[in-house]
Amino acid sequence: MTTATAHHDEHHPSGISRWLMTTNHKDIGTLYLLFSLLMFFVGGSMALVIRAELFQPGLQIVTPHFFNQMTTMHALVMIFGVVMPAFVGFANWQIPMMIGAPDMALPRMNNWSFWILPFAFTLLLSTLFLQSQGGAPAGGWTLYPPLSVQGGIGTDFAILSIHMMGISSVLGAINVIATILNMRAPGMTLMKMPLFVWTWLITAYLLLAVMPVLAGAVTMLLTDRHFGTHFFNAAGGGDPVLFQHVFWFFGHPEVYILILPAFGLASQIIPTFARKPLFGYASMVYATASIAFLSFIVWAHHMFTVGLPLAGELFFMYATMLIAVPTGVKVFNWLSTMWRGSMTFETPMLFAIAFVFLFTIGGLSGLMLAIVPADFQYQDTYFVVAHFHYVLVSGAVFAILGGAYYWLPKWTGHMYSETLGKWHFWLSAIGFNLAFFPQHFLGLAGMPRRIPDYALQFTEFNQWSTVGAFILGFAQLIFVFLVIQTIRGGKKATSQVWEGAEGLEWTLTSPPPYHSFAVAPKIK
Amino acid sequence: MSTANSSYYLPNPSAWPVITSAGLFSLALGTVLTINGIKPGPWLMIFGAAIIIYMMVRWFGQVIGESEGGIYNAQVDRSFRWGMSWFIFSEVMFFAAFFGALFYIRQYSVQWLGADDLLWPGYDAVWPTAGPKGAIPIAPDMTPGANQFSPMGAWGIPAINTLILLTSGVTVTIAHWGLLKDNRAQLITGLFLTVALGITFLVLQAFEYIHAYTALGLTLKTGVYGATFFMLTGFHGFHVTMGTIMLLVILARSLAGHFRPNHHFAFEAVAWYWHFVDVVWLGLFIFVYWL
Numbered sequence: 001m002t003t004a005t006a007h008h009d010e011h012h013p014s015g016i017s018r019w020l021m022t023t024n025h026k027d028i029g030t031l032y033l034l035f036s037l038l039m040f041f042v043g044g045s046m047a048l049v050i051r052a053e054l055f056q057p058g059l060q061i062v063t064p065h066f067f068n069q070m071t072t073m074h075a076l077v078m079i080f081g082v083v084m085p086a087f088v089g090f091a092n093w094q095i096p097m098m099i100g101a102p103d104m105a106l107p108r109m110n111n112w113s114f115w116i117l118p119f120a121f122t123l124l125l126s127t128l129f130l131q132s133q134g135g136a137p138a139g140g141w142t143l144y145p146p147l148s149v150q151g152g153i154g155t156d157f158a159i160l161s162i163h164m165m166g167i168s169s170v171l172g173a174i175n176v177i178a179t180i181l182n183m184r185a186p187g188m189t190l191m192k193m194p195l196f197v198w199t200w201l202i203t204a205y206l207l208l209a210v211m212p213v214l215a216g217a218v219t220m221l222l223t224d225r226h227f228g229t230h231f232f233n234a235a236g237g238g239d240p241v242l243f244q245h246v247f248w249f250f251g252h253p254e255v256y257i258l259i260l261p262a263f264g265l266a267s268q269i270i271p272t273f274a275r276k277p278l279f280g281y282a283s284m285v286y287a288t289a290s291i292a293f294l295s296f297i298v299w300a301h302h303m304f305t306v307g308l309p310l311a312g313e314l315f316f317m318y319a320t321m322l323i324a325v326p327t328g329v330k331v332f333n334w335l336s337t338m339w340r341g342s343m344t345f346e347t348p349m350l351f352a353i354a355f356v357f358l359f360t361i362g363g364l365s366g367l368m369l370a371i372v373p374a375d376f377q378y379q380d381t382y383f384v385v386a387h388f389h390y391v392l393v394s395g396a397v398f399a400i401l402g403g404a405y406y407w408l409p410k411w412t413g414h415m416y417s418e419t420l421g422k423w424h425f426w427l428s429a430i431g432f433n434l435a436f437f438p439q440h441f442l443g444l445a446g447m448p449r450r451i452p453d454y455a456l457q458f459t460e461f462n463q464w465s466t467v468g469a470f471i472l473g474f475a476q477l478i479f480v481f482l483v484i485q486t487i488r489g490g491k492k493a494t495s496q497v498w499e500g501a502e503g504l505e506w507t508l509t510s511p512p513p514y515h516s517f518a519v520a521p522k523i524k
Numbered sequence: 525m526s527t528a529n530s531s532y533y534l535p536n537p538s539a540w541p542v543i544t545s546a547g548l549f550s551l552a553l554g555t556v557l558t559i560n561g562i563k564p565g566p567w568l569m570i571f572g573a574a575i576i577i578y579m580m581v582r583w584f585g586q587v588i589g590e591s592e593g594g595i596y597n598a599q600v601d602r603s604f605r606w607g608m609s610w611f612i613f614s615e616v617m618f619f620a621a622f623f624g625a626l627f628y629i630r631q632y633s634v635q636w637l638g639a640d641d642l643l644w645p646g647y648d649a650v651w652p653t654a655g656p657k658g659a660i661p662i663a664p665d666m667t668p669g670a671n672q673f674s675p676m677g678a679w680g681i682p683a684i685n686t687l688i689l690l691t692s693g694v695t696v697t698i699a700h701w702g703l704l705k706d707n708r709a710q711l712i713t714g715l716f717l718t719v720a721l722g723i724t725f726l727v728l729q730a731f732e733y734i735h736a737y738t739a740l741g742l743t744l745k746t747g748v749y750g751a752t753f754f755m756l757t758g759f760h761g762f763h764v765t766m767g768t769i770m771l772l773v774i775l776a777r778s779l780a781g782h783f784r785p786n787h788h789f790a791f792e793a794v795a796w797y798w799h800f801v802d803v804v805w806l807g808l809f810i811f812v813y814w815l
Binding site: 012013017018020021022023101102103105106107108109111112115116118119120122123153156157160161163164167170173174175177178179181182183208209210211212213215216217219220222223225226227228229230231233234235236237238239241242245246249515 | 546636
């Protein structure tokens with residue numbers, strides 16, 4: 001080996017500049033995860049404003065316009081500020097360690113993709129302080145015209161911040177692809193990669209394919225708003241439905257961007273605590289790729305009620321239902337991994353099992369929504385809200401929390417408090433189901449989403465939902481406390497941490513060295 | 525402490541990413557303020573753009589220095605290649621959004637607008653159109669009056685520009701062959717011709733835009749035809765501008781004696797980018813100008 005890097009690491013900046021200037025995958029991973037945690041509370045507070053208003057029918061706490069700002073911003077923050085950065089944080093920490101690399105392939109660009117995010121969210125969140133100018137965007141996170149064309153300056157802030165988030169995501173995705181394709185240790189063939197790495201490779205391709213499409217969609221919005229174009233204006237020959245098509249061509253792959261890495265996390269955690277290798281590894285890889293492929297040909301199932309041609313409705317209905325097949329393969333494999341395993345139920349495993357169970361409920365309600373005539377009833381009701389919170393909260397967020405517990409001892413070198421972890425899990429699981437399960441019934445009974453008021457007969461379910469949401473929200477404070485406690489000290493973690501853990505990251509010390517694998521490990 | 529025995533170059537901590545992000549923030553905020561007519565907007569935009577340009581010069585400058593200093597091994601080179609290829613793929617998808625919009629409008633939504641006579645009585649839903657309330661298209665060779673526009677014909681400047689870009693694809697390949705043979709004169713001549721063709725393309729496109737605005741009555745506001753025409757060709761023109769600047773950098777580096785037959789990632793990256801711009805143009809020529 002050459003010594004081309006000899007003049008490297010002469011100095012490590014300390015204090016704040018360490019974090020501002022870092023090119024280290026672990027530092028950047030930590031930044032992403034902490035940013036995500038911060039935004040989790042920002043977006044969560046907005047959710048609690050929504051739920052507080054919905055505790056009773058009538059208008060109590062906020063104006064309808066502010067309520068609309070909350071629903072819009074809650075979604076934008078949770079999607080782009082919480083779930084996506086959390087996954088990139090995991091990717092940064094784990095991918096180099098899991099494939100036997102010293103770092104990410106393009107370390108300076110890695111830093112850049114992170115530091116765009118705080119600036120982008122400053123831009124987005126600043127709109128909340130511009131209430132006299134119309135405040136934050138309030139037309140829903142999907143930014144449908146004509147509402148978004150008519151909105152105030154907040155919509156422009158949102159569009160430009162989405163551009164910045166898009167740049168960040170594309171750069172991050174490029175880095176993940178270059179790392180996985182080029183930085184694997186000798187012998188780490190593609191089909192030996194841990195499933196988390198596989199799901200991220202596929203997710204990175206989804207990001208590259210659709211974030212630029214979102215950029216195009218919001219650019220058209222911006223020019224319609226300020227430069228007199230008529231993309232979405234029928235008087236000029238355009239069509240507001242065009243925006244929905246372009247948006248959901250981004251939006252549907254986006255929901256898999258939000259869930260595929262979660263599949264990867266569950267596929268790492270479950271074998272460890274079942275003490276069995278992952279069942280059907282190859283079929284997991286192919287199922288992930290199939291889901292990614294199908295995600296590009298199902299977008300119009302978000303638009304069944306806008307007046308599509310019948311052939312379109314049928315195509316998108318059947319294509320959507322097809323996704324249940326590879327997803328079913330995955331659920332089957334997770335269950336088979338646990339079958340006759342020698343299972344223990346540490347916090348990561350609890351979150352992973354809850355993920356499998358609750359995500360499946362969300363998947364099944366998704367199948368109901370895929371049926372066109374049924375969707376005509378469900379469209380824009382709380383049934384949809386319940387569905388996507390089952391896949392995004394008990395799906396993506398629970399997997400993220402499980403992953404955090406799973407690797408926290410590796411990252412910090414300390415074991416966390418299992419007692420607090422279990423409290424966190426059970427309060428989250430109970431709070432979550434109390435908050436969102438009743439929303440299925442509300443939706444089926446006809447309660448529309450994104451409305452600050454409702455008819456009297458919906459009161460009881462809404463009150464349960466609000467109580468559940470507050471339990472879920474405040475339970476997350478336990479997690480913050482636990483993370484701080486674990487960083488500061490605790491029982492020393494061994495290299496392997498978990499008895500059943502397998503993979504390269506567990507061969508490194510806890511915490512691992514600054515450059516993960518300075519010498520590439522040999523893979524059997 | 526160094527990176528021990530790993531030969532993969534891991535750069536030192538760098539301040540440029542975070543400063544570039546701040547520049548991006550200033551540019552974005554300035555853009556929002558400018559388009560809403562708020563005072564300091566343009567200044568913020570200029571400030572942000574200046575930071576970004578300065579940082580790009582410094583950042584790329586350092587990368588060039590590292591590359592010429594010989595500290596990148598073959599594996600680093602491969603990372604760059606993967607990075608550039610997939611960056612170009614993401615650019616392709618950006619254009620795909622606008623092409624998709626064009627196809628959807630032409631194939632579906634305009635026809636639907638004309639299908640129901642109750643909605644827009646008398647609206648003749650044929651392409652090109654500025655919509656039921658927009659200007660009326662007339663034959664390309666006629667002078668449009670008030671509330672009329674002429675669509676852009678394909679066989680004038682656009683056809684010449686097609687020829688120019690296709691030729692520039694050849695000249696950049698000739699330059700590459702020169703580099704591979706270590707024939708510096710061929711490398712520099714080929715690059716010079718490519719840059720010259722790129723600039724010619726841009727000048728002609730500027731001329732075409734002026735013609736559209738002054739003589740054809742065709743503007744960005746001319747309904748959905750004007751919107752798709754100017755946004756697609758405009759973003760393409762912006763990419764040609766970027767590509768030309770990249771080619772100029774490569775030309776300057778070639779003149780400075782950079783690149784070797786077995787070590788010239790930057791040259792290939794720019795060549796790929798140039799071919800990408802070329803292919804997008806072919807799509808534009810066929811679907812925006814011709815058909």
